[in-house]
Amino acid sequence: MYLHYSAISDVGRVRRENQDSGYAGPWLLTVCDGVGGAVRGDLASSTAVQALRKLDQEPDDDILGQVAGAVHRADDRIAELVEEDPDLNGTSTTATVALFDGTRFGIGHIGDSRAYLYRRGELRQLTHDHTFVQSLIDEGRITEEQSRTHPHRNLILKALDGVRHEEPDLFEFPAEAGDRIFVCSDGACGTLSHEQMADILSGGTPDFAAVELVRASLEAGSTDNVTCIVADVSDEAPPEDLQPLLVGAAADLPRRMPLGGAVGGLFRGHRSGDTGEIPPVPDDVPPGAYVADPIDPEAARYAPREPSRHPVLRRLLIAAVLLGLAWVVLAAGWSWSQQQFYVDEHDGRVTIFRGVDADLPGLSLSHPYETTDVELDRLSDIDAEAVREGIEADDLDEARLTVDNYAARQDVSPE
Structure with missing residues (x-):
C-alpha cells in the first residue's frame, strides 16, 4: 500500500x-x-x-x-x-x-x-x-x-x-x-x-x-x-x-x-x-x-517592515505617559497614607503618628502628628513594649482613644 x-x-x-x-x-x-x-x-x-x-x-x-x-x-x-x-x-x-x-x-x-x-x-x-x-x-x-x-x-x-x-x-x-x-x-x-x-x-x-x-x-x-x-x-x-x-x-x-x-x-x-x-x-x-x-x-x-516614522518623538511620548502614570499612582498612594494613623513612641512619649508605619529607603512614610504627655517610663514594661512596636488605628479618633487608655494606666506617683 x-x-x-x-x-x-x-x-x-x-x-x-x-x-x-x-x-x-x-x-x-x-x-x-x-x-x-x-x-x-x-x-x-x-x-x-x-x-x-x-x-x-x-x-x-x-x-x-x-x-x-x-x-x-x-x-x-x-x-x-x-x-x-x-x-x-x-x-x-x-x-x-x-x-x-x-x-x-x-x-x-x-x-x-x-x-x-x-x-x-x-x-x-x-x-x-x-x-x-x-x-x-x-x-x-x-x-x-x-x-x-x-x-x-x-x-x-x-x-x-x-x-x-x-x-x-x-x-x-x-x-x-x-x-x-x-x-x-x-x-x-x-x-x-x-x-x-x-x-x-x-x-x-x-x-x-x-x-x-x-x-x-x-x-x-x-x-x-x-x-x-x-x-x-x-x-x-x-x-x-x-x-x-x-x-x-x-x-x-x-x-x-x-x-x-x-x-x-x-x-x-x-x-x-x-x-x-x-x-x-x-x-x-x-x-x-x-x-x-x-x-x-x-x-x-521575517518579512521586511517599513521603518517607523519619528522614532525619537514616539519614545518621548511613551516615556511621558509612563511618567504621568507613575506620578498619579504615587500621588494616590501618598494621599491614602496621610489618612492613616497609628500610635508609637517619640522622644520617650506616647505619640500619634500620621501615615503608614513603614519606611522606604530614603523616604519616611509617616511623621509625628500629636505628642502626648504620657511617658513610656511611667508605663508597665508590657505597655511600653506594645507602644514601641506600634499600635494601628482605623482613624484619628481611635488613635486618641488608645492614648487615653494608656494615660489612665500610667504611673503618676512622684519619684
Whole structure:
C-alpha cells in the first residue's frame, strides 16, 4: 500500500514566529513542536525534523528500532547544538513520528503533539500526551474538556532537550486501505474537539483536510502555531508529482541541505509561504554531511517592515505617559497614607503618628502628628513594649482613644 499525504503549518494569529516543524513523505510522517517559552524552540523542532526525515525510506523488519534510533539521534543532535552554543541550553521539542512500511505503522512519541487514526468512520487518538494535565486526566481529577482551559495545560513533562534523554513511547499497528492518519501539533488538537476533527477528516482529499483543520483551529481561537499532516493509506500509487513536504520552522529557517542538494519549489497550495517542498535525503550522503544555507536567519524568518516614522518623538511620548502614570499612582498612594494613623513612641512619649508605619529607603512614610504627655517610663514594661512596636488605628479618633487608655494606666506617683 501507499501513502497519499499533505502537510501545512501556520504561524497563527498570535505568535510572531513558528516553532512547529513537520515533514511528510512516502514512508514518514512527523511533527515536532518547539516547547513554548524555551530557548529557540524553532531551532529545536527544525533540528529534530532534519534528523528524523532520514527515516523516509522503506523500513526493514525492525520498524520500531529504526524509529527509536532516529528519535535518539535527534536528541543527540540537539545536545550537540547546546554544546556548541551554551546560550541554547533549555531548548527542547516534542516529536511524534509515524513510519510506514506498506503494511503497518511504527509510532514513536514524546511530548504533546499527537497522532490519530481515522478508520471506518471512527477517529481514535493513538498517542498519549506527556503533560501535567494529561496526568490529571489519567487520575480522574479533570476531564478532557477541562484540560483545554487548565492554567497549566502547556506544561510538558517529557521532551527532546539533549539533556535528559527521555525514552519515547513506541508501538506499531497494522494499516488498512482507507485508513487516514492525522499527525498534528497541540495548536490543533488543543483547540478542536474530537468531534470537530472527525468531521473534517471524514471527507475530501488529504490536502483539503489539512487546510480545513488549520483553518478550523485558527477560527476556534488557537493562540499557538498550528501544524497538520494528513495521509491516506491506499492501494493506488500516489501521483508522480507528489514530493516530500517540509513545513513550519524547518522550512522557514535556513535549511541544512545534503551536500550538492537543492531546495525544490514551494508547495503550490494554501499558505505557500509556510510550506516548502524538498527532495528526500540521498542514500549516499553520510550522516552529518550538511552545509548551511547562506541566507541570513533574520531575513529568512521575517518579512521586511517599513521603518517607523519619528522614532525619537514616539519614545518621548511613551516615556511621558509612563511618567504621568507613575506620578498619579504615587500621588494616590501618598494621599491614602496621610489618612492613616497609628500610635508609637517619640522622644520617650506616647505619640500619634500620621501615615503608614513603614519606611522606604530614603523616604519616611509617616511623621509625628500629636505628642502626648504620657511617658513610656511611667508605663508597665508590657505597655511600653506594645507602644514601641506600634499600635494601628482605623482613624484619628481611635488613635486618641488608645492614648487615653494608656494615660489612665500610667504611673503618676512622684519619684
